[in-house]
Amino acid sequence: MTPDIQQRITALTERLHHLNYQYYQRDISEIPDQEFDHLLAELAQLEKQHPEFAHANSPTQRVGGTITKQFPTAAHRYPMLSLGNTYSEADLREFDERVRKGLEGADFAYVCELKFDGVAMSLTYENGQLTQGVTRGDGTRGDVVTSNVRTIKNLPLHLRASSPQPAEFEVRGEIFMPLPVFAELNAEREANGEALLANPRNAASGALKLQDSALVAARRLRFYAYSFLMPGRSVFPTHSASLAALSAWGLPVSDTWRLCSSIAEVLDFVHEWDKKRFTLPVATDGIVIKVDDFRQQEQLGYTAKSPRWAIAYKYPAEAGRTRLRAIQYQVGRTGAVTPVALLDPVPLAGTVVKRASVHNANQIAALDLRLGDMVFVEKGGEIIPKITGVDLAARPDDSQPIVYPTECPACGTPLIRPEGEAHFRCPNDRGCPPQRKAKLEHYVSRKALNIDGLGAETVGRFFDLGLVTDPASLYDLPAKAEELAQLDRMGEKSVQRLLAGLELSKQVPFDRVLFGLGIRYVGETVAEKLANHYRTIEGLMAATATELAAVPEVGGVIAESAAAWFQEPENRLLLERLQQAGVQMTLTGEAPKAMSNRLDGQTFVLSGVFELHSRDELQALIQAHGGKVTGSISKKLSYLVAGDKMGPAKREKATELKVPIISENELLAMLPSATDAAAPAANAPDMAASAERIPTPDVTPESSAPLNTRPGQQGSLF
Template sequence: MSSIQEQISTLTARLHHLNYQYYQNDVSEVPDQEFDKMLAELAALEKAHPELALPNSPTQRVGGTITKQFPTALHRYPMLSLGNTYSEADLRDFDERVQRGLEGAEYAYVCELKFDGVAMSLTYQNGQLTQGVTRGDGTRGDVVTSNVRTIKNLPLHLRNTGPTQPEEFEVRGEIFMPQPVFAELNQEREANGEALLANPRNAASGALKLQDSALVAARRLRFFAYSYLSQGRDFPTHSAALEALRAWGLPVSDTWRKCHSLDEVLEFIHYWDKHRFTLPVATDGIVVKIDDLRQQELLGYTAKSPRWAIAYKYPAEAGRTRLREIQYQVGRTGAVTPVALLDPVPLAGTIVKRASVHNANQIAALDLRLGDMVFVEKGGEIIPKITSVDLTARPADSQPIIYPTECPACGTPLIRPEGEAHFRCPNDRGCPPQLKAKLEHFVSRKALDIDGLGAETVGRFFDLGLVTDAASLYDLPGKAAELAQLERMGEKSVQRLVAGLEASKQVPFDRVLFGLGIRYVGETVAEKLAAHYRTVKALEAATAETLAAVPEVGGVIAVSVAAWFQEPQNREMVERLRAAGVQLALTGEAPKAQSDRLAGQTFVLSGVFEQHSREELQQLIQQHGGKVTGSISKKLSYLVAGDKMGPAKREKATELKVPIISETDLLAMLPDATTLPDSEAEAAADSALDDLTAPTPPQGGQASLFS
């Protein structure tokens, strides 16, 4: 074995071990900095010697694979559905059918929590993860292996402990988004003026369909295994298979329990009916399975489901209480959101006093009135919501709620942009909650992350008139003596704040751009814009049309960005940030032009391409002197059509007589020696994410074999 290959193998094995300890045993054997250093070293070795990289290297967890379209694969073992029930009477009927089918033989059940996620089938060969396939229609699913590899608690390489592993086997399990991650994602989307995701399951499902695995990695999905499948009967019982999966390093939830009677099953169901809300993952029921695999075979299957298993579904958690008031909150983008204030009501393990109403449309649809008795549900939602009104309890003199026409914070007349559900306050220069929220966003962890200057502190400084916008934060060191006199501050706190502001001047341009709080510009869009334009000066000069051509941007975002930089106050604030020393450009050299073969020609890229991603094709066009735009006009040189291109663009191009060419046609227009430029060195180290594990209940468990 060569020295380089030995280094790669050693680092790979070490990092797999550290990941296992961290995500399965909650043990950090080394500091995060040391882990990141090893990961970066491995990434550098793999980049220099790609032929020596191992197929399941830990570096794959940061993502980076672009999938033009997901191929499909047949399931060797069909992914069937389960029969569902919401009643204990149905469970007793199921138990009686099992008794008859087993002709009085003794049997035991395994009860598992039914996690609300996305069912996944994983194939391991010689201990290596080789394929991940979605349920699909139960017979065939999408191959999403690149996306699955980014899930940090899922082992890419199994441990050689416990029972002997067969050469090939399948693991079924549930991929889910932890509720704290879901809540954080929705907070970010709300701050950016984007539509909120309905529930963690939809968020996880949507993430797995993303074509860029780096974006999937950012969603921080997790996995629980709940079933083992192979050609032989390697274990006598389902519970023994679960123990083997755990021994091999696969994450199996600690919440399953072996039950020897229906009474024990019902006890398990009742326990988790009360305690499931303490878990960081949404659950919607309990799966009950015969433990003995031979007995499972005896009981067999119906056309759609097994006779040896059933899912008990918990009804959606609901409560009835009185609506006392509607409070209107103003967000960073000016959106005015109604929140219902309720009489306290116990719901899903908490006391609920507030519920989401979303917007004026929902108030009208529910015909909400103050004093109404309303029904509130949590179900799969994180935030309670009002679902209906008890009209039988409505007072005779009740009046419809009149949505405000003026901002509740500054009195400015509200507007409702066409096509939007929210009313907005347009006074983004003088509305206090908007200004304060912009500052809080700028100092937040994913933006400038200024030590000593959290949301509460910056809000307090705003209220005292010490800061007004992002650039004014960098005037604070000159007010150190005044700050030290404030309650709960002191010299040490001021020193920490000043040091934090100084350190923030090294935060990369893309995070600064995200921190500016431009509507619709989240982390990913900020990264794409920074990489494309490289300097804030170039971004300021961009038009909505050219912005729309940047990958991951599009028309709505482009208009928002262009409008933001056209505002003189925003340009002035950016100049003050520049004077303060904040990073407003990417370091390093931009990719150099390869030729002028496409000079003077303009292209639109539409659809999914086979040989290159859309971003790669855009790079090629630009490096040969061409321009890429997002809209079709008479001045357009070519429409480059990929698979699944929308009919509207094709029709408009045909109408305007714009030539429509393929990806192959475009590549033929380039010099023979054309190559894609080397991408900038990837940040190989991704800070170890906080592992979100379930608290250990009195007796053990896990998700469902079917969902």
Template sequence: MTDLFSVQEKIRALTERLHYLNHQYYQNDVSEVSDQEFDHLLRELQDLEKQYPEYAQPNSPTQRVGGTITKQFPTAEHRYPMLSLANTYSEADLREFDERVQRGLEGAEYQYVCELKFDGVAMSLRYEQGQLTQGVTRGDGTRGDVVTSNVRTIKTLPLHLREDRNMPADFEVRGEIFMPLNVFNDLNAEREQNGEPLLANPRNAASGTLKLQDSAVVAARRLRFYAYSYLSPRQRDFPSHSAALEALKRWGLPVSDTWRKAGSIDEVLSYIHEWDKKRFDLPVATDGIVIKVDDLRQQEQLGYTAKSPRWAIAYKYPAEAGRTRLNEIIYQVGRTGAVTPVALLDPVPLAGTVVKRASVHNANQIAALDLRLGDMVFVEKGGEIIPKITGVDLLARPADAQPIVYPTTCPACGTPLVRPEGEAHYRCPNERGCAPQLKSKLEHYVSRKALDIDGLGAETVGRFFDLGLVRTPADLYDLPQRHAELIQLDRLGEKSVQRMTAGLEASKQVPFDQVLFGLGIRYVGETVAEKLAAHYRSIDPILNASAEELAAVPEVGGVIAESVAAWAQDPANRELVERLKAAGVQMELTGEAPQPQSDRLNGLTFVLSGVFEQHSREELEQLIALNGGKVTGSISKKLSYLVAGDKMGPAKREKALTMKVPIIGETDLLAMVSDGGL
């Protein structure tokens, strides 16, 4: 008993110590211990919690590293609606807003608080007894997704607040979760290496990250949080918004120190002008300024419209644009053969950076803008981190400006380009001999979400390709036999080769669904790879399935099925699979397949749409399959039932009604399985 008490005390002491060190590091910029010592303490706590899980605290610092898998995020109703703010791009509108405030307060004195509007995801956090208990997205303003396990991975966000006798037992904090610019740039660089489309801005990246099912991946994205609002059942815990911000910071919550009080609308405008350029020096994207009446009693007096508070407004900075010369269009070939045009420009300062390149998207965009070499073009950033050409200064067009002729052959290998019907991109069909495609496929295979081969990053496999050492993923597994040759290469050496060899050996244990994703079949992303792997269990049935059979797999539509079937019929791809099998790569799921439960749903097909209360969508799909039914992704007259959950799209409901497809709920489906009918 004494030993267990000692263990419990040890866990408590380590938890408090790590919370304190996190606060010092992330809030006060103080490193009281080395990274090595901090990691040692964290590992010690992890080991104890693993051995004695009953003593682990819900907000343990070990939650920072993630590891929770969420199949479906539940939803929760906001205690206080998350309203939107009225927006304006006009200083004249701000003065009109100020006049309305004056009238509403009947001549009383008032102050504003000005805050930078960080470009991220609005989040509502609930703290009880100083502990973080819930994180909910804005959603529709009334209900949002509960993403607490993902929120807990944010290192700047305290899971346990500093003790303060004035802190209420239960309150909410509103704030913005965002992705720092350097993290965003790193993520896009990784996506570019993997042949994936680039994310347009950090806001989209942060939003997508919070929806990830694996909190360990969320933790690796290094999201951050700034608090900007306090809410409590006790309406007047503080006299003003500024006093609440100061309290939140005192309790340990991250509050940006860029906010300021303003005694007049002229001071508000001064703040806006000050940050017009200075905001680009910040490590986070911003898109405007939020102005709020400071006094909370005055906020109550001013009240709300149906959609937004009358005591606050958001000023949005105009999109940052520049004018420069278009010198050249170059063409990049991606992993799937898509040929993307990129404009090379005279350098132009834009949104805190010097822009030399801009996206032109595709041939349609070039034609729509009537771009010509030598044109003076308008380049815009705004909320988009990747610059894009938005127009041409036709009055400045040189007489000798040359029309841009889109290439008819691949800029890398000379193969005639094709443009599949319904697609905007031209493509190089020479996937076996086009160097950029081959190199990108290798980079994709070794990437983190695929085989994640330690010691074989994009740069290394690209170098091996250029040296003629590898051409396909299967060639990678022959590299250990060239040990003596590899250690002679510059910037490699014995340790690097040993690490690579160990990484290749470890990759043979990577699950089949990740291997399937790593093969780089067009349209087969992570989710589709998981569905195919779960349905067929191994590679051979996939290789032998028809497009029609593949299309019947949940979330695998006709386009994807055609792509997979075509890939499987290529002899070179079949040879690749056999070589990977021979190397020991996992080409089937381990463990026993789920056993059928009944034939009650034989001959029936279902579409699942929305969020379900009792089961995740994946669990319902499996339940249907185990009882003889099939799940498809599209609604047709042959469909047996549409199973409707919360937040189901109106388009699917309307289509089902038009085609007279019966619409049932989750409870109805469960009844069919248990009782054999509705």
């Protein structure tokens, strides 16, 4: 029976791949859903009984189920560069002139494509099979998320053999969440009392980082291919020909692209999609224009940041006009009082807007906002749109300026405005309810203590009920287990999960605990620097502001804020209670040992994208050999380490101050080899002569902007 079973698994796999292609690429349902589900269930059962015959890209991978605790990283064979952006049609005409001059008057054509707002993805196919999916990352390395990518139903795991294919090639494309799916997901979250997702792009990005691929499958992500890459010269003469081939092989290529023979046709395409793009079930924010011929692309080449043969035109943010009804003042974790405008509902970029950001008192004054004004609202990529102006012609004669409150809207404490700051603040950080609640929410957040079963909504609810008052009081909850179990939407299982999460939080490293305390200006990086330097909470508490400021990357403002926080008796009592509860207040393990003293007394700035190491890895190497890494360029700087896409401002300043500019390889040459770890620093090469040598990629980069589409079937997104 074994050969028959193997043949049946192969037949079912091929049949289901075909049905998926017909449904998702051609919008054709060859069989009823019930019959499809039956075939899929049969295949899953056979694979379970005979895993040795299961295909790596089986259609059963669509439903997910793989658990990934940590995503490994992989280097991109071709760096994923960015495109130059413009909002101006005049800039497009200038781009056209540069292309014309670069090609010395030769005939050329453009491919115009919609710029979909999603997550750039690099896919590798070998012998027609999907073998790897890697995120953009820093442009040179990204996270391997293959198991999550396999759940995307319109993405073929096995390509159609409609024409010869290279044995190995790479496809760049955009993974996105369709707008209807995003709306449904947010409606569910709202009904469950969960925080709403900001936008489809963030939702797609977050989904790809989920550890359970079954959860990724439930997000119903989709994919559009926009670029073909392979080692050596491409088998296609033009970009448009490669898009046609990708589509023929079964990859989803949007049908919205167009081949244009002149800049006039390009502008026609731009104008056509200005409003039409809002009819699509996917977010778009512009148009990508690329020279079609691959040889001409090579002739035009690249700048340090982007290809000279492509540009992205971004549509200006859509504006609406509506009436300002009221200003609501919100108090944040640090006491900042932020005004939010309440508006008459206005349709904007496919959504209905009722609230808009006003930022601070300065903006209210600058716009001369008054209640009842007709205001102009723009919506870019933000959660809350912003007011950009006032229709003064529609203002009533008796209108009155908005008077910013002088007292906290939550606790009535007189507001202060620190010198040099735009926000008014409530100084009552221990008595103001929204500040106290926000501090608790920060403490349990993912990047801080990450307490399972105790999210922002739950901890906020506990605060409102008086069950918790500060981070230390969270560890009193086990004594209140019976009371918690009686609450709506809790129950015994939820309480047990919460208590287990609290116990696990006692193992969270000291640097994350320090970040979770919510000390103003002490973010993740600063908390890590302080924890590594002082090792214990007692050492931190004893440090003066001057001593704190001497820690690398901790400036004077941060040091003053941290020193003041640690001197407050209430904060010292909080730390004592947390320590008694078992929370980590000491950095465990031995302090990192120096590998050598080769870089003693030398400081470095790292800028750009590096080929062999990430920026964090290079920083760790420098520090392990006695050097220091800073973020600013000064006369005291020893070297500027320049990677690809380094900003011109840093290069200019380093040149002006005569700071040597070196490459990644030149930095590595300064370090001792494994057999020469004790060699003196004097053996390091003289890098001053290398001040102008900037590393050049030895591979052909490809833009990571969403370069999408081909005429043909749109296919179903759902």
